[in-house]
Amino acid sequence: MPRSLAAAGALAALLAATAVAQDPRLGRLDATARPLVAGVIDSARAAGLPTEPLVQRALEGATKGAPGTLIASAVQRLAADLGRARAVLGAGATPPELEAGAAALRAGAGPAVLAQLRRSRRQTITVPLAVLADLVASGVPVDSAAAAVLALAASARDADLIDLRRAVERDIALGAAPTAATAAAMAGVFGADALHVNAGARDARPGRP
Amino acid sequence: MTAGRRAWAASAAAGWSLLTVRAPAAQTTGTFDIGMSTVRYDGFLASGAASVTPGVRWERPNGTLTARGTYLRFESGHRSLQGSVAGSFFMPAAHRWRGEFSAGAGASRYVDFASFWHAVGEARLHFMESERGAWVSGTAGRASYGSAPRTVLAAGAGAWLRLPELTLRVSANLSHVGDTSYTDVESSARTAWGQVTLDATLGARVWSRGGGRGMYGETSAALSLGERIAIVLSGGRYPTDPISGSIAARYLTVAIRIQTVSPRHTMSRGSMAPRGSGADGTDAPTAARLEVQVDRSRPVRLVVHVADASRVEVAGDFTDWQPLALNRTGGDLWEVVLPITSGVHRIDIRIDGAAWMVPAGTTRAPDDYGGDVGIFVVP
Numbered sequence: 315m316p317r318s319l320a321a322a323g324a325l326a327a328l329l330a331a332t333a334v335a336q337d338p339r340l341g342r343l344d345a346t347a348r349p350l351v352a353g354v355i356d357s358a359r360a361a362g363l364p365t366e367p368l369v370q371r372a373l374e375g376a377t378k379g380a381p382g383t384l385i386a387s388a389v390q391r392l393a394a395d396l397g398r399a400r401a402v403l404g405a406g407a408t409p410p411e412l413e414a415g416a417a418a419l420r421a422g423a424g425p426a427v428l429a430q431l432r433r434s435r436r437q438t439i440t441v442p443l444a445v446l447a448d449l450v451a452s453g454v455p456v457d458s459a460a461a462a463v464l465a466l467a468a469s470a471r472d473a474d475l476i477d478l479r480r481a482v483e484r485d486i487a488l489g490a491a492p493t494a495a496t497a498a499a500m501a502g503v504f505g506a507d508a509l510h511v512n513a514g515a516r517d518a519r520p521g522r523p
Numbered sequence: 524m525t526a527g528r529r530a531w532a533a534s535a536a537a538g539w540s541l542l543t544v545r546a547p548a549a550q551t552t553g554t555f556d557i558g559m560s561t562v563r564y565d566g567f568l569a570s571g572a573a574s575v576t577p578g579v580r581w582e583r584p585n586g587t588l589t590a591r592g593t594y595l596r597f598e599s600g601h602r603s604l605q606g607s608v609a610g611s612f613f614m615p616a617a618h619r620w621r622g623e624f625s626a627g628a629g630a631s632r633y634v635d636f637a638s639f640w641h642a643v644g645e646a647r648l649h650f651m652e653s654e655r656g657a658w659v660s661g662t663a664g665r666a667s668y669g670s671a672p673r674t675v676l677a678a679g680a681g682a683w684l685r686l687p688e689l690t691l692r693v694s695a696n697l698s699h700v701g702d703t704s705y706t707d708v709e710s711s712a713r714t715a716w717g718q719v720t721l722d723a724t725l726g727a728r729v730w731s732r733g734g735g736r737g738m739y740g741e742t743s744a745a746l747s748l749g750e751r752i753a754i755v756l757s758g759g760r761y762p763t764d765p766i767s768g769s770i771a772a773r774y775l776t777v778a779i780r781i782q783t784v785s786p787r788h789t790m791s792r793g794s795m796a797p798r799g800s801g802a803d804g805t806d807a808p809t810a811a812r813l814e815v816q817v818d819r820s821r822p823v824r825l826v827v828h829v830a831d832a833s834r835v836e837v838a839g840d841f842t843d844w845q846p847l848a849l850n851r852t853g854g855d856l857w858e859v860v861l862p863i864t865s866g867v868h869r870i871d872i873r874i875d876g877a878a879w880m881v882p883a884g885t886t887r888a889p890d891d892y893g894g895d896v897g898i899f900v901v902p
Contacts, residue, residue, distance in 0.1 A: 339843055371891070373844035374869065378879065380892040388891035410866035417867055417898075444867040444900040451886045451898065472902035479900070521743060521757035521776030523560040523572050523595055 337369055346382030347372065354389050363396045364409035367416075395420055402428045403439075414443035421450040427460040434468045441472040445479045452482060453492035462496050553579045556755065558778025560595075565735075565763070565771040571598040574778070587611055605631040607767075623647040631768055639768025641666035643675050657682040666700055666766050673701030675766055689714045698734075700765040705734035707762070718747040728762050735763050735771060745780070753780045811835070811872050813882035815899050823863040823901055825870075827882065830855050832874045839870035846873060863901050870897045 336355070340348055351372045355365050371392050375385035399415030400407060402425040407415065415428055423446055431439045431446075442463050449459035466475060481499035486492055556576040563569040578591040588610040595603040607629030614622035623646070630640040643664025650657045662677035681694030693710045709726030723742040728735060741759030748754065758775035811829035818824075827835055827849060835857040836846040842861075849857035869890075871879040881887045885897030 367840075370840040370844065370869070374840070374890065374896070375892050377838055377844040377846075378890070378892050378894065384892060391891065410864070414867045438865075440866050441900060441902050444898075447867070448886045448898065448900065451888050476900065476902055521556070521558055521560065521574075521755055521774075521778050522741070522761060523562040523574060523593075523772070523774050523776060 339369060339373060342376045343372055343385065344376075344382045347375070347385040348382075350382070350386035351389050354386070354393050358393045358396070361397065362405070363393065363400060364412055366409065367396065367413045368393055392416065398425070399428070401425075403432055407432075408438060408440070410440040411438060411443065414440045414447065417447040418443045418450075421447040422456040423447070423450070423460055424456075427464065430464055431467050434464065437472075439467070441475050442467045445475045448479050449482060449492075449496065452486055454482065454496050455493060458493050458496050462500050465500065553577070553783040555781045555783075556778045557781075558755070558776050560774050560776040562772050562774040572596060574776070576778075601633070603631065603633045605629070619651055621649045621651060623649060629767055638669050639667065641675065641766050641768070643766065645677075655682070655684045662698075664766075666768070668768060675700050677766075698766065700734075703731075703733035703765050705731035705765070720745045720747075724759075726762070734765055737762070739771075751782050753782070754778070755780050811874060811880065811882045813870065813872065813884040813897065813899070815884075815901065817901055822860045824858055824860050825849070826852075826856060826858045827872060828855055829857065829872075829874055832857070834875050836873045837870055838873070838879065840868055841870075865901050868899055868901060870899060872897075 336352060340351060343351060351368070355368050358368055359365050368389050372385050372389050375388055380388075395416035396412050398419055399412045402419075403411060403415050418428060419425070427446070428443070431442055435442065446459055446463045449462065450456055454462075462478065463475070466478065470478075478499050482492070482495045486495045554577070556574070556578075558574045558576070560572045560574060561569060562572055572595050574593060574595050576591065576593045578589065581588040588608070590606075590608040592606040593604070595605075597603070607627060609625065609627035611623055611625035614624075624644070625647070626642075626644045628640070628642040630638070632638045641664060643662050643666075645660055645662040647658050647660040658681055660677075660679045660681075662675065662679070664675040665672040666675050667673065675698070677696055677698040679694060679696035681692060683690065683692040690713045691710070692712075693708075695706065695708045697706045698704065705728055707726055707728050709724060711722065711724040713720070713722050721742070721744050723740070725738075725740040727738050730736070739760045739762045741757065741761055743755060743757035746754045746756075755778045756776070757778075758773075760773045761769070761771065763769065763771040811827050811832075814826040814828065816824040816826060825837060827837070829835055832855075835849045835851075837849060837859065838844050838846050841863045847859060847861075849859045852858050870882070870885060872882045873879050879894075881895045881897040885899045887895045888898050890896035
């Protein structure tokens with residue numbers, strides 16, 4: 315028994331040393347997390363997934379003082395999400411796209427939405443995916459958020475999508491329901507709301523007696 | 524109780540209900556304007572007036588419904604009441620085309636002798652791109668000036684253009700109300716600068732039979748003083764509107780606008796970071812707001828607004844989650860310039876060595892470690 319314990323300890327130490335050798339930043343993890351995280355990262359690298367997001371997720375846990383097992387499971391979950399995103403977006407997806415895709419999937423967007431985004435936009439879809447996840451996090455139902463982003467994805471610039479997200483944020487902060495805020499922001503992006511071309515809903519001039 | 528007092532009581536009650544009872548539907552927002560004006564209607568002497576204007580707006584993804592009323596009390600003691608309701612429904616977009624159907628009705632009354640009402644329907648066909656668009660419209664309905672209703676027919680066309688800091692619109696309308704006809708050509712611009720939103724309209728009634736002619740223009744500035752309150756300053760000249768029954772006038776108004784806040788659903792983003800909620804679930808001492816300034820040709824500038832701090836640090840996936848102290852650049856401003864790549868990023872902030880916290884201006888999301896993390900996007 316003591317011999318097996320010694321062997322297990324030696325193996326753990328070896329794995330930990332290997333992990334630090336692979337990426338010195340992992341030296342900030344405790345002895346429990348280090349070999350587990352290193353194993354996940356090795357597997358991800360072998361699968362062709364980006365490893366930097368995994369390292370960052372582990373470092374975030376270390377900075378926040380999370381237990382090693384929690385850090386390992388968080389990294390494992392992110393690796394699984396990245397794999398799902400790559401399966402939908404294809405092998406040609408960039409690491410930022412995969413990271414944003416993983417966040418969108420985690421937020422509740424279906425794989426079909428990600429695939430449709432990929433088809434509808436020639437440029438990178440990192441920002442559309444990020445805005446999609448962001449809208450959902452702001453309380454916009456997934457279907458509404460997906461419809462909004464898909465409607466803009468083909469022709470809108472990244473900056474337009476960021477504007478959309480800001481407009482939704484502003485309107486929610488002003489008290490609008492997330493769905494209504496998204497609809498109003500869409501109209502704003504299309505110019506309808508901001509310009510009062512919406513015939514039935516245009517406001518009277520404020521203060522006109 | 525006189526009709527005027529009943530109307531005043533109804534307006535006050537509606538306004539009070541907007542302020543005290545949150546909008547029953549999540550998509551509903553209300554405004555309540557209290558203002559003072561000086562106005563000179565064409566053919567009348569100038570007069571001061573106090574106004575109360577409650578309004579409510581109900582939104583759905585494919586349409587809106589608005590209702591608005593105005594109670595005016597002039598310095599002579601006379602009163603004017605106006606009310607209107609309008610709704611519009613958008614058809615699903617077909618490529619860049621979208622149809623809109625709308626209907627509106629309104630009525631107004633001045634003292635006991637002048638009353639107007641109108642009811643019209645309108646169809647618009649929009650051509651929309653992300654930065655520009657155009658529409659054509661047709662309107663039909665009825666309007667009455669206290670006599671037999673008269674037929675309303677109108678046709679219009681317009682175009683709009685969105686520039687980075689400015690939105691422009693031009694339109695032309697030909698209207699027939701009974702035997703009165705007129706053509707208006709109008710342009711408007713809207714821009715927002717910080718907490719100030721500016722609107723301006725310049726137009727001309729270029730042709731008319733019984734509706735007057737001439738130039739007109741109005742402008743308004745709204746200064747937001749927070750989520751609920753704004754000060755609105757507006758003025759100018761508007762033309763006679765034979766459909767709604769308003770008479771041409773010059774005016775200047777200053778008003779306070781109070782906006783209701785409807786119940787929030789899932790809120791993970793706010794204008795202020797919640798106090799007492801650190802990223803690790805412990806208490807955070809104060810609130811901070813992050814501003815991400817992106818210029819494609821330069822590194823990203825992170826600016827944090829926080830009051831009464833002696834040290835502010837950020838940590839995120841762009842610092843390998845190592846605390847990085849910010850430089851103080853002003854009273855409450857702290858900043859750092861970093862080469863942050865395009866994509867999604869996670870960030871937390873620490874003030875004076877206290878708990879890590881999620882700054883306002885980011886999206887709050889669970890961090891997998893029992894707390895939250897701020898998310899922002901660099902395009």
